Amino acid sequence: MPKVVVLPGDGIGQEITPEAIKVLNAVLKDSAVKIEFENHLIGGAAIDEAGKALPDATLEAALAADAVLLGSVGGPKWDTLPAPQRPELGGLLAIRKALTLFANIRPVKMLPMLVEASTLRPEVVQNVDLVVLRELTGGLYFGEKGRTKNPPSAFDTLIYSEEEIRRIVELGFQMARQRRGKLCSVDKANVLESSRFWREITLDVAQKYPEVELTHMYVDNAAMQLVRYPTQFDVIVTENMFGDILTDLASMLMGSIGMISSASLNGKKGLYEPAHGSAPDIAGKNIANPLATILSGALMLRYSFDLEEEAKLIERAVERVLEEGYRTTDLAKPGDKVLGTREMGDAVVAAL
Amino acid sequence: MPKVVVLPGDGIGQEITPEAIKVLNAVLKDSAVKIEFENHLIGGAAIDEAGKALPDATLEAALAADAVLLGSVGGPKWDTLPAPQRPELGGLLAIRKALTLFANIRPVKMLPMLVEASTLRPEVVQNVDLVVLRELTGGLYFGEKGRTKNPPSAFDTLIYSEEEIRRIVELGFQMARQRRGKLCSVDKANVLESSRFWREITLDVAQKYPEVELTHMYVDNAAMQLVRYPTQFDVIVTENMFGDILTDLASMLMGSIGMISSASLNGKKGLYEPAHGSAPDIAGKNIANPLATILSGALMLRYSFDLEEEAKLIERAVERVLEEGYRTTDLAKPGDKVLGTREMGDAVVAAL
Ligand SMILES: CC(C)[C@H](C(=O)O)[C@@H](O)C(=O)O
Ligand SMILES: CC(C)[C@H](C(=O)O)[C@@H](O)C(=O)O
Numbered sequence: 001m002p003k004v005v006v007l008p009g010d011g012i013g014q015e016i017t018p019e020a021i022k023v024l025n026a027v028l029k030d031s032a033v034k035i036e037f038e039n040h041l042i043g044g045a046a047i048d049e050a051g052k053a054l055p056d057a058t059l060e061a062a063l064a065a066d067a068v069l070l071g072s073v074g075g076p077k078w079d080t081l082p083a084p085q086r087p088e089l090g091g092l093l094a095i096r097k098a099l100t101l102f103a104n105i106r107p108v109k110m111l112p113m114l115v116e117a118s119t120l121r122p123e124v125v126q127n128v129d130l131v132v133l134r135e136l137t138g139g140l141y142f143g144e145k146g147r148t149k150n151p152p153s154a155f156d157t158l159i160y161s162e163e164e165i166r167r168i169v170e171l172g173f174q175m176a177r178q179r180r181g182k183l184c185s186v187d188k189a190n191v192l193e194s195s196r197f198w199r200e201i202t203l204d205v206a207q208k209y210p211e212v213e214l215t216h217m218y219v220d221n222a223a224m225q226l227v228r229y230p231t232q233f234d235v236i237v238t239e240n241m242f243g244d245i246l247t248d249l250a251s252m253l254m255g256s257i258g259m260i261s262s263a264s265l266n267g268k269k270g271l272y273e274p275a276h277g278s279a280p281d282i283a284g285k286n287i288a289n290p291l292a293t294i295l296s297g298a299l300m301l302r303y304s305f306d307l308e309e310e311a312k313l314i315e316r317a318v319e320r321v322l323e324e325g326y327r328t329t330d331l332a333k334p335g336d337k338v339l340g341t342r343e344m345g346d347a348v349v350a351a352l
Numbered sequence: 353m354p355k356v357v358v359l360p361g362d363g364i365g366q367e368i369t370p371e372a373i374k375v376l377n378a379v380l381k382d383s384a385v386k387i388e389f390e391n392h393l394i395g396g397a398a399i400d401e402a403g404k405a406l407p408d409a410t411l412e413a414a415l416a417a418d419a420v421l422l423g424s425v426g427g428p429k430w431d432t433l434p435a436p437q438r439p440e441l442g443g444l445l446a447i448r449k450a451l452t453l454f455a456n457i458r459p460v461k462m463l464p465m466l467v468e469a470s471t472l473r474p475e476v477v478q479n480v481d482l483v484v485l486r487e488l489t490g491g492l493y494f495g496e497k498g499r500t501k502n503p504p505s506a507f508d509t510l511i512y513s514e515e516e517i518r519r520i521v522e523l524g525f526q527m528a529r530q531r532r533g534k535l536c537s538v539d540k541a542n543v544l545e546s547s548r549f550w551r552e553i554t555l556d557v558a559q560k561y562p563e564v565e566l567t568h569m570y571v572d573n574a575a576m577q578l579v580r581y582p583t584q585f586d587v588i589v590t591e592n593m594f595g596d597i598l599t600d601l602a603s604m605l606m607g608s609i610g611m612i613s614s615a616s617l618n619g620k621k622g623l624y625e626p627a628h629g630s631a632p633d634i635a636g637k638n639i640a641n642p643l644a645t646i647l648s649g650a651l652m653l654r655y656s657f658d659l660e661e662e663a664k665l666i667e668r669a670v671e672r673v674l675e676e677g678y679r680t681t682d683l684a685k686p687g688d689k690v691l692g693t694r695e696m697g698d699a700v701v702a703a704l
Contacts, residue, residue: 074542088542119580124471140492143507145545152514154549155495159507188593190426190440193497197506220600227579227604228471241540245597248572252579 011278013071043073117255134243363630365423395425469607486595
């Protein structure tokens, strides 16, 4: 039986992951495939109970599992620790790196009933259907960093090897080919050497995919274009730090980051998590939006278990619940029927 | 007589700078202060005529001048040159660095009559009045960059000395104090060492400004918040690369980057330029929007010559012209009176 390691983590992570498992169990009830879920510690919860943000037991279980489902990590309680030990660096970035999850995929697909939740004009965001593909184990996040004394200064390094760029860009072309055939590579080649290298390799990989239309865009312009005319995009591929900014920005087209699921892949294994954080301010109140985690579960069925039909069932169930006017508080407008975290999970199960 | 070096540069830069000078001359007609304007070469135009993007004569004139007014640089014609020789790196970044213009100021103030030009909902963008303060001579743009052979890779370095951070943050507090008293420092301190250093120094500088309310925000969240709830911001201060992205993004709140002026300062001298690029596709057609350059002229009067009243006169004249329904094509909606570049310049002069 395939095994999935579940890492609820901190804050609302504790509340939203059970809802995703509830939905996954429901959709697999009559299926031949059964999945075994096994909970482990990560982040602040792991620091408190096991002394570090990514305990060995968690890492071993994740390495042995078929897939990982993660809630979210971090919170003010651990913000005073030295950075490398904190939930973010010591937990989340550490597990991404340890599992070589080099490709982070965040789909942004506008649902007609969410158009009103966006701060952008309806005519601008309706029909948005794009994917941001973010490099996740290199770039500015993982290059050498440190301090110097004379003069006092601090540095980080944005570094990419040819192979790191090639594998993520390759995936970009493959995804574009399966979608509308458009790939936009985002860089800052007018200033950065790593971006010029990125562009050279992208142009080289492009030769294998003549059917994909490749464009290049500077990151400052890309941020602007996502707000000005987002339907121009199909697949965006970019560096780790740029991707961090652009995925959050793109998620706002949907009105709330509470709807954005994500898959972090390496070809063999996948880690699935909502794009939002641990939201300590609303944790424990049963008001967090579990839909991004539920939709991350759908991505898990699609990418890790090849269960396209079951993935679609979950996605349609989520749409149906929204169509019926149910919302969590982050998405609610006057007149909507507001549900709590658990009730939203139940509603999705009922809609399946 | 104070001297201003004018660098029209490339593309629409050649069309918009004359309009700004026309307006500056008009507003100073009855003033005691007269300004002498002296044209010099920069960017692609300089490569073509003088063999390099920042000729010695230009740099010497800029160093000797009281202020610099720049159009824009770059274009496809020079994109095949090695990057360090191109108009952007060899011209624009080189003059910013040579004049130590460490502080780039871009005001984003919503005008009631432009609310309709924004892709964001009117209730989200009306009353936006913020300034992005971008560090301009350090960070990821200017650290060591290069390639390595084994394995093939490329890198850039994000490096800041304490002094570089201190002087820009200091300016941020001063600006916030003169405005609504709120400073938001944007970083990625959960991942980057340079950001943690930035935050430490910011906290230290903050002790001198107890009357300013300081907040910290991660750059991915800041991109999101600018679209979700932009009126929460007063002054934003941030690193060079983050500022590049956030200023362009913030400019979209106004519907067009064609309205965003900028001042690059070092305490003594200022360089003033529109935030937009050289737009080669529309160059030479008399359709470019000269307002960002005209408004940059107003910033020049304010910051370099302490002519607050004359600066306000220009800003009010621009508002009046827009109020009367005149627009350049980038801002036009059905029913607007569309003006060409020169005609817009004339309209502002008439409104003075
Ligand atoms: C928590 C943080 C380290 C993380 C990142 O920057 O990668 C988050 O913003 C994300 O996008 O998953
Ligand atoms: C042209 C380019 C090098 C420049 C920059 O990135 O600084 C531009 O985008 C700007 O913001 O002034």
